[in-house]
Amino acid sequence: MRPLEGIRVLDFTHVLAGPFATRLLGDMGADIVKINSVARATAINATNNPYYTMWNRNKRALALDMSRDEAKRTCKDLCAKADVVIDNFSVGVLDRWGVGYDLVSALNPDVIYVQMSGMGQGGPWSDFVTYAPTIHALSGLTHLTGVEGRADIGIGFSYNDHAAGLHGAVAILAAIQARRSTGKGQRVDLSQFEVGVNLLGPALLDLFGNGRAARPAGNRLPYDEVAPHNCYPCAGAVSDDIADERWVAIACMSDVHWHEFRRVMGEPEWSSAPAYATAKGRVTAIEELDRQIGLWTGQLDAAEVMARCQAAGVPAGVVQNSIDLAENDPQIAASDFLMTFDEPNPVIGTTYGDRLPLTFSLTPCDTYARVRDVGEDNASVLSDWLSMDSEDVVKGENAGYFA
């Protein structure tokens, strides 16, 4: 038994943020019914797209052509049976499909109705269209993730989609607990923009409390005297390609770390300069400090630097790329974190996944079902949720509204 078994989730989400939230719940045993349709299953919504396969495991697939009245009626019936209804469309899509919050909550007062829109319900930007890079830009994350003098670097992947997915899962689970206490369902309005802005909490308090606007700090900690705290080049690149460069992160969070790090480096003469004796001094002289450390690490293999530092109690880690993680990371290997799905995808063949990074002592979550094709679970879902007989399911499939 997994910890969320018995919870029914009707999943209208797409792309990453919403599907990641429901993937987490599905990994923990919730019955996730993913709504898709033949017409919508294109590009990254296609069930054989690698991106789609990453976020939609452990879900059952129901096909509904929401342009058809029969599908809308069935959808309404499903909403009446759901513990959770979730979408991450722009504001208003589910209303247009006839399953907006007012209608669904009237049918099903216990429902937890989660809307993970880009900007939230209401406000002058509520119908703005966003992807994670949009949110990064608007929230300040792009401006602040970079080096001094540049505000055009940011995060090269959709971090905020993951963050929104995690927060979506937290909100759903909290609302389930609230329903246990109050006996009532409720509406959860999750703004992915507000998720992103929230991530900069201390910097925002500093802005409003002290009138100080944060600026890009590279790898330094913007508010604390900590040095060295950076990524340093290492030897061992297998080509001139930037993807093959080798780097190590070193973070001396205390004077004790610094003293041990000096020993690891063999106590070079430059490191005994009085300026480096205190964290404040090291921060003041950070450019020369980083240069000297880079000269040392540049002669060494990144894994060797990490091992020597960690053996001395100094925080350090190889800047790992995907090959490092998948092939050389002993922790990933020891935890059996990466897996291959038992059943191949009919189109792209073997598919892969990373396991839920949570280990429950009593309710282990070790079931991983491959991504299902559009409508592949029509019969089981409609039988389980609505007691629909198979003839009606086939009729709907042949008529195209369950397709």
Next chain:
Amino acid sequence: MAQEVGALSEVRIVDLTDERAIYGAKLLADMGADIVRPESPDGDPLRKRGPFCEDDANEPSLWHAFFASNRRFVSLDLQTQSGLDQLTGLVRNADIVLVSEGAFGVAEANLDDALGVNPALVCVECSSFGREGPWKSYLAPDIVAGALGGAVSTTGDVDTPPLKAFGDLNFIVSGSYVAIAALSALNHAKETGQGQRVHVPVHQCIASCLEHVFMWYWYSALLGPARGQALERRGSLHWSNMYVVMQALGGSIMVTPTPNIDAQLAWLIEAGEFEDLIEPKYQDPANQSQFMVRLMEVLRSFVGSKDVEALFLEAQSRHAPYGWVLPIEKVGENPQLEARDWWRSYSIGKHEVKGPGTPYRFSETPWQMKPYVDSDVDAEHVLQDLGWDDDR
């Protein structure tokens, strides 16, 4: 007993976390859980994290006020039997205990004993690398965790080192997982009466939140054009090649032709700035990649002559998901956040500071902000409630 507000107002939690998991405790606290955060008589070391009120390290930490919001603090001297008994009482009478490996009170909390006494107890234990394996004792503050977890390697540019994201984004991921673990196990405990332990390794948490890293490793041959299995850092250019920051007049803007490339092309044609994009060669599907490269080049020229704010609003009016790259002071003035009444007042000792609201809103169990105290002035009340058994 805390005022009963919020989705989790009937849930009692002991918070023995450090940076790796404190965000999870914050999420639960902000939804109304009654959370006690014990600290040593010397004070929580996280109270030393900047920034500080009045930019003075002798004043309360704004970092701590954010991450330790809505808590009750209690000072426990674990060198004394009294202190140990108080910790034991708290833990045994909680619904959930959140711990970071090695944090204050964890070694003394006797979680096995507590589970024996309270079988419905949920214990969520966060560590950097897990309980086994060659790195299990490695030290990993946020930048090291991000480096080993894969988040750093693709952030930065050709002329910078690999970069960590601003703030504590790696530990926000692990903290979020801690909250998910706690609430999932709580659900099971409420349904069955059975508590359990849940382990949360930061390393795997970070690796699970990289949309591109493992996907590119596994499916690079399908995703083309060929770039190998390891992605490089290349500034703001998204791994998909479809999102990049460009310079406009008066600022930068994140530009993307997705999700409707035809609409983007129509906009350029309407503006008379389409250059060679409608040449027949680009209609050939075999030249699609070439077309996309050229489209981004034309967009860069198009964007460069436009006022950034006007361009952003025009794009959004056309349902194009451009994003104006805002410095934090402009975020603080954002009209959407103002209209949604998002900001909250943080009462931090003698200071009142405007700060972030929550990332979600519950229609029936709204969030409320409790005053933050910079010391254990709550201790007397908490210890009076020790075990919380007065109203259990």
